[in-house]
Amino acid sequence: MTEQTQSYLFLAVLLGVAVAFPLVMLGLARLWATVYSPAKPGPAKAAPYECGLESTGDAWVQLRSGYYLYAIVFLIFDVEALFLLPFAVAFTSLPVGAFVAILVFLLLLVEGLVWAWQKGVLEWN
């Protein structure tokens, strides 16, 4: 057995344990539940919270549209960071032109942020 397959063997064992451990625990919990606490559903038990205030309204509340604007702005900035990673990895071997180009790219992102700010997209009221 080569050294390489041995290191994979370790991973396989780890995976097996990682799957088996929670399964054993869940099985024990299940066993405990069936023996000591059989299910007896009732209106009080079926309520979302067994104590505290009565819950009111629907879980499907309408979110303000500002929330979605936030999400969209976040989505764009989150994904554009994608281009920064290869740039950072190859940074030391890049010519000056590439540096200027990525600066322009970042400036465009900043401009987008400033625009969103000025348009009041980022205000939550």
Next chain:
Amino acid sequence: MNPFSYLEALRLAAPETALAVAALAVLFADLGGMRGESLRHRAILGAGITAVGGAMALLWLGFAPGYGTIAEGVLVTSPLTQLVKAGLVLLTLLVAGLSLDPRFTGHVGEYFSLLLLGTIGMMVLVSTQDLLMLFLALELTSLPLYVLAGFNKRDRASAEAALKYFFFGSVAAAFLLFGFSLLYGVAGSTRLPVIAAAVALKPPDALTLVALVCVVMGFGFKVAAVPFHLWAPDAYEGAPTPAAAFIASGSKVASFAVFGIVLAQGLGPMAGGADWHGFTTGWLPLLAVVALASMLLGNLAAIAQRSVKRLLAYSAIAHAGYLLLGLMALATPANRPAALAAILYYAITYALSTVGAFGIVAVVERATGSDAADGFNGLARRSPALALCLMIFLLSLAGIPPLAGFLGKFYVFVAATRAGDGSLSLFWLVLVAIALSVVSLYYYLKLLKRAYVLPPDGAVPATRPDVMEFVVIGMTAAAVLGLGVFPRALLEPLALAIQQAGF
């Protein structure tokens, strides 16, 4: 491989850079100083900056055109690309001229900025030979167009138009990307000449054919050809009229140019045959079916339309059919220069008359409150000049001499007849196209009858274009008439540029 030269890239992309700077400037000028001003003033400022950016780009294209190639075809500029780009910038300026009364939005800066960004996308689209750049440029063109279609936030129809346009467009983009990924797999490269060499090596296998179908579907959507046309009537009708004019003109020219480039330079060796009595595998039979369906459905459905914008949309579908016929002529290498010149002449003159027609629709829409054909009743009595321009545009679209639309059709049909090295293999389609052109005359004349023969309905408010609208409509009408009488003014530069570009 040579090191990538950023200065060279900047030199070749100078016109696009000018427009990009203008796009940012217009955004911030509107955001910064113009908050309290009236919409009208903001629109004038926006259109002014757009015009300055466009003029810079045009000057650069005209007097200091840089020809060259960077990164093995990522950006290619030749006399041909610069000429098409100049046409695209001009169309954008015309659309900007129609946008001086933006009662459909409060976001004027964003409107002009998106207009410019879309134009940049189109310009890059026609000057690249790399699938990656092509895909990016296509999306840079499409995304602003989706937003522009939905720019009227108060109008439900506008939002609906944008959503439909977006869904059809992104499915088409997904098909295109999938096709590109398979082409990359076939050739091991994203450059069109390499792909052409790879597909020339062996008869088309399943992988190449799936790629081909995906690519044709993707571009078929962009040019609104049947059966990928479903978005067009809704988008044209729901979108604000200047935005619809932009979707119908610049985007059409760029899409057909790039479709031609991909078919001729990337997939040329697998054209196949679309002879009447025997199809052989390749893109010709695909295009033949799509072109036939577009001409039939476009012309027949246009007859039943009550909304003028929808009528223009179905007429656009029919014109896409004619232009696809021109693209099919690209399959024969000896025929390519003439066919390409015919396609570009047709597309540019078509775009000019469409911008003009949409300009008139905008004026009538403002007076009557809708774009229904009834609103055109008695236009000749309300505004004779407008009716005359409408006649020029519609007759040019129908293909009546001596207007540019006639010559465009003529050159495209001649090119298609000559395709296949004298075998007349596409002649059956040309016959169908000519027959359907006659049908199209019916619905254009029906609209003209409303303008010239029918009396106005009751008390219609005066139909007066504002100054810039009048200038734009007049200029396009003059161009359509002028290019019809002196076609050499456009054809000779086109032929020269095509020759220099090495087609």
Next chain:
Amino acid sequence: MSTLQSFLIVSALLFGIGLTGVLTRRNAILVLLGIEFMLNAANLNFIAFWRFGPNPEALTGVMFALFAIAVAAAEAAVGLALVIAIYRHARTANLDAVEELKG
């Protein structure tokens, strides 16, 4: 069956699932999800062809996938914005309710 083939089959399946979703779902958000499926099927193709292709030194496939991801995000942003725009008018993201324009 080579590894490349199995990748292509997976990507074709992904593309098919996405297309089915686009054609059958009536909720605008789920249609958007279907479109993302289709785009990512193409990305998988790019990566597979790059990894098992003749010259994996040229990073073309990876670059294409990276740019496609960025473009897909921009597309999703525009799509979501348009869905919000239609929601403001129709109070629903159900596409069956969105059919005012006809003809």
